[in-house]
Amino acid sequence: MFPSTQATAAPVRVPPAVVEFPPEPGVLPRDAFGAVEDEDHIVVLGGQGPELMCALLRAGATNVTHLRTHERPEAGGASLLIVPRPPSLDWLAAALPSIRRALSDGGRLAIHTGAPGTGQTQVRRMLTLHGFRAIRATADGRWLSGDLPPKRSV
16 A cells, blocks of 8 residues: 555647648648649649648649659649658659659649758759759748740641
């Protein structure tokens, strides 16, 4: 038998939830995606796909597909491809050939790069090496987008 017992509740520390995208239902970074109503087919690649799909549909997109992995996307099937949270720069480097193949001529790519910094410079360089043009950052610096040039007719 215990002479005295004292029970206390240990404080539970839970870090605040980090919600970077989308900040509110239906709110999309328009300067990264542009007008989604005009897109033929939007592909969301990787993490946070279902949340982003719902936000895109609420914003007026008509055809949205979520792919969990970059393996074997349909060639030339996407007019806009969105990568909401790439796991690493190495993953992005490995996925860019598949991403480029999945985009139609004149297609657009939007990548969430997180806070502006050196990683964004590396992503810009990768996009340039894979033939993307007009690479631009959003006003808050968290998204990069680029366009594939349309093929020239001979």
